Amino acid sequence: MSVLVYIDTISGNISKNAMEAVFYGSKIGPVTVVTNGGVSADKLASLGNFGATKVLVQRALQSQDASQLTRLVSATAGTTGATTIVFSQDLTGRAVAPRVSASLKAGLVAGAVSLPDAGGIFKVNVFSGKAFGNVKVNSAIRVVNLTPNSIALETGSGSAAVEEISVDCGAPSYTVKSVEKQEGDILLPEAETVVSAGRGLKGPENWGMVEDLAKTLGAATACSRPVADIGWRPHHEHVGQTGLAIRPNLYIAAGISGAIQHLAGVNGSKVIVVINTDPEAPFFKAADYGIIGDAFDILPKLNEEIKKLKAQN
Amino acid sequence: MKLLVCISKAPDTTSKIDFVENNTKFNEAGVQYIVNPYDEWYALVRALELKEALGGTVTTITVGGIDDEPVIRKALAIGADESVRINGNAKDAYYTAFQIADYAKKGGFDIIFTGKETINYNGSQVGGMIAELVGMPYISLASKLDVNGTTAIIHKEMTGGVEVVEVNLPFVISAAKGMAEQRIPNMRGIMAARTKPLQVVEPVAVDELVSFVNFDLPKAKSACKYIDPANVAELVHLLHTEAKVI
Ligand SMILES: Cc1cc2nc3c(=O)[nH]c(=O)nc-3n(C[C@H](O)[C@H](O)[C@H](O)COP(=O)(O)OP(=O)(O)OC[C@H]3O[C@@H](n4cnc5c(N)ncnc54)[C@H](O)[C@@H]3O)c2cc1C
Ligand SMILES: Nc1ncnc2c1ncn2[C@@H]1O[C@H](COP(=O)(O)O)[C@@H](O)[C@H]1O
Numbered sequence: 001m002s003v004l005v006y007i008d009t010i011s012g013n014i015s016k017n018a019m020e021a022v023f024y025g026s027k028i029g030p031v032t033v034v035t036n037g038g039v040s041a042d043k044l045a046s047l048g049n050f051g052a053t054k055v056l057v058q059r060a061l062q063s064q065d066a067s068q069l070t071r072l073v074s075a076t077a078g079t080t081g082a083t084t085i086v087f088s089q090d091l092t093g094r095a096v097a098p099r100v101s102a103s104l105k106a107g108l109v110a111g112a113v114s115l116p117d118a119g120g121i122f123k124v125n126v127f128s129g130k131a132f133g134n135v136k137v138n139s140a141i142r143v144v145n146l147t148p149n150s151i152a153l154e155t156g157s158g159s160a161a162v163e164e165i166s167v168d169c170g171a172p173s174y175t176v177k178s179v180e181k182q183e184g185d186i187l188l189p190e191a192e193t194v195v196s197a198g199r200g201l202k203g204p205e206n207w208g209m210v211e212d213l214a215k216t217l218g219a220a221t222a223c224s225r226p227v228a229d230i231g232w233r234p235h236h237e238h239v240g241q242t243g244l245a246i247r248p249n250l251y252i253a254a255g256i257s258g259a260i261q262h263l264a265g266v267n268g269s270k271v272i273v274v275i276n277t278d279p280e281a282p283f284f285k286a287a288d289y290g291i292i293g294d295a296f297d298i299l300p301k302l303n304e305e306i307k308k309l310k311a312q313n
Numbered sequence: 314m315k316l317l318v319c320i321s322k323a324p325d326t327t328s329k330i331d332f333v334e335n336n337t338k339f340n341e342a343g344v345q346y347i348v349n350p351y352d353e354w355y356a357l358v359r360a361l362e363l364k365e366a367l368g369g370t371v372t373t374i375t376v377g378g379i380d381d382e383p384v385i386r387k388a389l390a391i392g393a394d395e396s397v398r399i400n401g402n403a404k405d406a407y408y409t410a411f412q413i414a415d416y417a418k419k420g421g422f423d424i425i426f427t428g429k430e431t432i433n434y435n436g437s438q439v440g441g442m443i444a445e446l447v448g449m450p451y452i453s454l455a456s457k458l459d460v461n462g463t464t465a466i467i468h469k470e471m472t473g474g475v476e477v478v479e480v481n482l483p484f485v486i487s488a489a490k491g492m493a494e495q496r497i498p499n500m501r502g503i504m505a506a507r508t509k510p511l512q513v514v515e516p517v518a519v520d521e522l523v524s525f526v527n528f529d530l531p532k533a534k535s536a537c538k539y540i541d542p543a544n545v546a547e548l549v550h551l552l553h554t555e556a557k558v559i
Binding site: 008011015064066067070089090091092094095096097098099100101102103105106107108109110111121123125126127128129130131132133134135136137138139173174175176177178179180181182187189190193217235238241242243245249250260261264267270271273274284285286287288289290291292293294297298301302305306308309 | 324326327330332350351354405406407410432433434435436437438439440441442444445446449450451452453454456466467470471472473474475476477478479480484490491520521522523524525526527528529530531534535537538539540541542545546548549551552553556558559
């Protein structure tokens with residue numbers, strides 16, 4: 001059963017999401033990777049470590065235009081005879097996988113969190129993380145959009161053969177006028193550790209302790225919706241039902257009540273730590289570890305203790 | 314301008330989620346339905362703002378049964394001019410997208426709006442599929458949209474930032490947070506909605522590409538371990554040795 005995995009390498013790097021998608025694909029069948037842009041051949045060859053046998057790269061396509069990528073992926077699916085096409089359900093996957101699905105009339109498993117079982121059934125996230133759906137694909141070809149951080153990555157050793165291709169991807173469907181890069185080097189959607197805070201912090205001037213802790217942990221920062229709405233924090237930090245859904249290994253929430261809409265974006269986290277002055281805060285029900293206490297007191301102490309731990313190791 | 318806004322219904326975010334009939338069906342008992350927030354707050358409101366500024370009409374389209382009509386009336390109360398309900402059961406995203414694309418092809422719409430995702434199925438699928446089926450550009454996860462004659466300037470999310478793109482009409486766009494501010498319908502809107510046209514169209518036959526076999530609930534979380542606020546070191550120890558996350 002031949003597998004085609006599309007990965008986004010437009011930043012010049014291979015993200016963790018991309019590695020996961022390749023590794024996931026390799027558990028289903030022999031993997032050919034298709035990508036575009038200028039990423040180095042060495043980096044592409046290293047995808048062999050995650051089970052890729054071959055990497056096809058379309059150098060000329062330098063953007064993430066959904067129409068053009070659809071043609072790239074649909075055409076390579078045809079030439080490689082792939083019956084499973086895997087994307088990471090990141091921003092590119094969300095734009096391209098549905099188009100590929102409609103173009104090939106291939107059923108789309110949106111937000112897979114598991115490999116298919118023996119009967120070809122996939123688990124997907126539904127109801128904003130409050131349940132799982134078990135999905136069966138009825139078409140001969142299937143497209144899988146893999147939820148980030150839902151498979152434990154293992155690094156093997158291998159080198160994939162890299163081949164440049166030239167597929168007719170048609171004209172661009174839009175032009176990029178400019179790009180506004182977000183500050184900070186750890187991107188929230190891909191962060192393994194996240195420090196988040198809510199209205200309990202009283203004002204934007206108090207976020208220093210959140211940032212300090214995040215820095216010590218190598219974590220990204222996040223916030224609840226009201227905090228982004230009032231403008232204490234940038235919008236891209238807003239997590240929850242209407243913001244970003246994240247699945248880090250560790251989510252630390254200080255001064256956040258844990259409203260159901262907030263939980264919807266973070267309940268996929270492996271471990272949740274809650275710091276709140278109110279013992280009745282609903283967040284404690286979703287927490288693995290809790291401290292009933294004042295964030296102004298606990299966050300700096302936590303930072304010190306983690307620094308101590310890091311110094312010892 | 315002719316604007317088409319895809320409206321889906323979603324269970325109120327506080328609904329209890331469980332399943333019946335051997336876990337094959339969502340338990341609707343006691344569930345309140347709302348307009349999917351992305352469709353209402355961002356897509357619909359931005360479409361209305363464009364119409365107010367530039368003239369034209371806002372049509373909503375929903376694939377669903379008669380039970381979806383209260384949600385459709387809500388969209389009309391907020392200000393849409395007319396609504397279409399494709400009288401089918403939105404079994405999978407492809408079925409839904411196919412019905413909408415089939416209608417849209419005949420309508421000559423300038424912009425087709427969807428929400429970022431439905432909050433029950435969270436698929437983010439329907440918009441991209443519509444775009445492919447009607448052969449239009451698809452701008453996903455847009456947080457700002459301005460129209461200038463026959464082109465639009467759109468801010469769309471990209472990994473690690475925002476991309477500002479220019480696209481020619483017509484196109485399909487999925488609306489994320491930031492595109493507009495929620496509007497609360499007023500009494501006049503609610504009254505007017507009762508008499509606005511709601512056309513019912515029979516669906517076309519389409520294969521179901523994926524099906525939900527059944528559902529499960531996540532394993533219940535083990536109880537929270539409380540740590541004494543005077544002993545933060547204990548928390549760090551547990552995170553290191555027990556949870557192994559730092
Ligand atoms: C349709 C819909 C969608 C929504 N989507 C989202 C979403 O995506 N994301 C989201 O976050 N919200 C969302 N909300 C809002 C959500 O319901 C809550 O209102 C919001 O999450 C509350 O934010 P908060 O916890 O920061 O503030 P609050 O509810 O005000 O809670 C502040 C908490 O801080 C605690 N506290 C106060 N002082 C301290 C201190 N010194 N130390 C420690 N703790 C302290 C308090 O005990 C309290 O628990 C949505 C709401 C709706 C209706
Ligand atoms: N049954 C439906 N009728 C009309 N529009 C829908 C329907 N289902 C989904 N949509 C639209 O497609 C978007 C994405 O849905 P989804 O692919 O389910 O996440 C929603 O925000 C709606 O705008």
